[in-house]
Amino acid sequence: MTTSDKTSKSFPWILLLCSSIAFAVLLGLGIWQTQRLFWKEQLIAQIEERVHSAPKPLSDIEAEFAKTGVVDYMPVTLRGTFQHEREQYFFTTFKGASGYAVYTPLILNDGRAVLVNRGFVPYEKQNPATRPQGQIAGEVTVTGLARDPLIAKPSSYLPDNEPAKKLYYWKDWGAMMENSGLAQDHDFVGFFVDADATANAGGLPQGGITILEQPNNHLQYAGTWFGLAAVLLVVTFIYIFRQRRSPDAQ
Secondary structure, three states, X not given: OOHHHHHHHHOOHHHHHHHHHHHHHHHHHHHXXXXXXXXXXXXXXXXXXXXXXXXXXXXXXXXXXXXXXOOOOOXXXXXXXXXXXXXXXXXXXXXXXXXXXXXXXXXXXXXXXXEEEEEEEEHHHOOHHHOHHHXXXXXXXXXXXXXXXXXXXXXXXXXXXXXXXXXXXXXXHHHHHHHOOOOOOOOEEEEEEEEOXXXXXXXXXXXOOOOOOOOOOHHHHHHHHHHHHHHHHHHHHHHHHXXXXXXXXX
């Protein structure tokens, strides 16, 4: 057997191929997380800029929604009359307590309707009869943050919504609109509004519950993938180096 034949048989080509593929995958995951990091940082900066800007009239927010389809976290102010008998409930937690966010149609002066997240109520206060002071009658001014509707159910792990019980586990704008019973007589603005922390009579619902903090662990994830790629590269190099120097490889 020639020296070239020995070298060909002793060199771990399969290991090198598998290691190269794994290295490329790990490197790709690291690059992807780096891109996600930049995206998340831009998103956080955009949210910060928006929530600290002055509230705009609903017409301005609608114009932006018609142009871009994205108005998340834009401050808005609007006037209308709540239809409290048509409120619906989104399961959520607030300050460690479980309960519901109360979504109530607000009939605007022009006859259209907006689904307003008035805020949080604990389980035992879901029934409006337990919080009559907060069921404000007459025309009101609402200031809050515009929220984009979800395109679809965000996770298969979430329970299905129960419109018949007015209960929701994800914010299905279309279902809430139809279930309000107002869709035949009123056009709905195509996004939600989360009311700010202005106190309601009796303290409930408690507004200002919009989650503004955005988790950003992409730097750690990127470091993990790049670190694993580096470890794989070093381990593969050491293994091949030792194989080449072993007596069997001579």
